[in-house]
Amino acid sequence: MASSNTRQRKLARAKVDRQMVRRADQERRSRQLKAVFGGLFALVLVGVLGAWGLGAFDAKPVDTVAETCAWNPLDVAGNANLKDAGKPATSGMPTSGTAAMTIALNSGNVVAELDRTAAPCGAASLKYLADSGFYNDTKCHKLTHAEGDFALACGDPSGTGSGGAAYSWWVENPPAAEAPSAAPSTDASASAAATPSPAAATAKYPAGTIAMTPNLNGSQFVIFYKASTTDTPYSIVGKVTSGLDVVEKIAQAGTTANEAGEDTKPKQDVVVKTLTVVDTTPASPSAPAAPASPSAPAASGAATTPKPSASTAS
The missing domain is CATH 1.20.5 (Single alpha-helices involved in coiled-coils or other helix-helix interfaces)
Structure with missing residues (x-):
């Protein structure tokens, strides 16, 4: 147990x-x-x-795409001549190379090269409005012919000169400074040959320059048919490559009084039938030479009417 x-x-x-x-x-x-x-x-x-x-x-801040063009709205309520056409994109537009613009007028075609490097906003605005048909069947409202200001103004569907697309932007490509006079020479004849005319020495807008109208530069543009010295701060957007003679003939036809009594309305109706803008190849380092204008060979250092350059007027 x-x-x-x-x-x-x-x-x-x-x-x-x-x-x-x-x-x-x-x-x-x-x-x-x-x-x-x-x-x-x-x-x-x-x-x-x-x-x-x-x-x-x-x-973290929200990533945003940097704006290339800031479009400033214009007061549509205070100006019945303005037209709300929306606004182009603020970024993503080409900022280099060129675009070809064709203005089909009732009297002939004007072809121009737009400089997307020097004036990306102007080129973008023209293409945006052209693609929407904004310019189709609109009249060019003004033809200036005062000393130093020779231009045909278009792009205002109201025909008053105070209308257009309801946005604007800064002057992005102002004209170059006045050309300096020729260097002194001990040879009187050579000095005389080298001294440019006043118009050639001070031209800010050579013949063929295309520029946007300040404050109403959403759609209004001008085509200079003669070298001009006006102090108006236009945004240079390009240059005519063919058809400048069409504008010259319009100028030769003269002007008549507009509704305000100003002698600036083209005597013959100038109608933009269509306006188109298409992209072209990037700008070439060497631009075509300007047509020779002097009747006699210019002395070394002679100044001629300046041509829009890639940085100022092309």
Whole structure:
């Protein structure tokens, strides 16, 4: 009997020992897991604090595309002659190379090269409006023929000169400074030959220059048919490549009084049947030479009527 009790006690003791071993093993594993997770948490916390210290969680500005052209709205309510034609995109337009513009007048075609490098906004606006048919069947409203200002103005569907598309932008490509006079010469005849005429020396807008009208430059543009010295700050957008004689014939026909009594309305109706703008190849480093105008060979250093350059009038 005693031996049986002793055996039971030994079995119970062994069972308790096994339970203690398992419990100790579980506690050991629990401590190991806590140590591992504690280490990982510490690493994560250090990383988060480091990133926070470096500004990783600071509010980030929203990425935006830089504006190339900021179109300023004009007061349509205050000027009934303005036409809401929407606005071109503020970015994404070509900013290099050239575009070809064809103005189909009722008296002939005028073809021009638009300079997208020097005047990206002017070129973009003309293309935007041309693509929408804005210019189709509109009249050119003004023909200036005063000394120093020889231009045909178009692009106002109202025909008043105070209308057009209801937006504008800054003067982006103003004319070059006045051309300097020729250097002094000890040879009187050479000096006389080298001295340009006043018109040639001070022309800001050579014949064939196409420019946008300030303040109403959303759609209004002018074509200079003779070299001009006007102080009006036009945005030069391009130059005529063919058809300038069409504008010259319009000028030769003369003007008549407009509704305001000004002698600036073309005597013959000048209608823009269509106006189109298409992209061309990038601008060539060497532009075609201007037509020679002097009847006699000019002396070295002689100044002639300046031609729109790639940076100013092309």
